[in-house]
Amino acid sequence: MPIQPGDKLPEATFMEMTADGPQPRSSDEIFSGRTVALFAVPGAFTPTCSAKHLPGFVDKEGELKARGVDDIVCTAVNDVFVMGAWGEQAGADGKVRMLADGNGDFASALGLEFDGTRLGMGKRSQRYSMIVKDGVVSEVNVEDGPEFKVSSADYMLGQL
Numbered sequence: 001m002p003i004q005p006g007d008k009l010p011e012a013t014f015m016e017m018t019a020d021g022p023q024p025r026s027s028d029e030i031f032s033g034r035t036v037a038l039f040a041v042p043g044a045f046t047p048t049c050s051a052k053h054l055p056g057f058v059d060k061e062g063e064l065k066a067r068g069v070d071d072i073v074c075t076a077v078n079d080v081f082v083m084g085a086w087g088e089q090a091g092a093d094g095k096v097r098m099l100a101d102g103n104g105d106f107a108s109a110l111g112l113e114f115d116g117t118r119l120g121m122g123k124r125s126q127r128y129s130m131i132v133k134d135g136v137v138s139e140v141n142v143e144d145g146p147e148f149k150v151s152s153a154d155y156m157l158g159q160l
Helices: 027-031 047-059 061-066 080-090 105-110 153-159
Strands: 013-018 021-026 035-041 071-076 097-100 113-115 123-125 128-133 136-142
Touching: 013 027, 013 080, 021 027, 021 080, 035 047, 035 153, 047 061, 047 071, 047 080, 047 153, 061 071, 061 153, 071 080, 071 123, 080 097, 105 113, 105 123, 128 153, 136 153
Parallel strands: 035 071, 071 097
Antiparallel strands: 013 021, 013 097, 035 128, 113 123, 128 136
């Protein structure tokens, strides 16, 4: 069963590109004691993800933080180098943290993975967003298939 409001996030380790190179980040380090706007995309540099999803959170960063969000996190089943390059290209530096879920362990632990092998993409994350307060999910918004509605920054702003 996929993660639900009221559930604690599973323990996970992400990779984040920094000025010193790739660095591991634990889920506790990212989510404990903070309100985090988390969203996931099926893949970096893919059409909807690059044209709408990530840019929406970059553009709405100030509004989200004005409503109590401490950090905005994007995750995808991509390697840390791809996530770093995508964030740089999208102007996300300092606005959205780009965390690689390279093997899809986090997506799987949430119950939000999908099998994209017929598309040549392997195991991926579903498109979703969630509000996480001190490691506990308060809102979760999972898209129906390829749609892009409930996981947007604008939708999340309506929940804060």
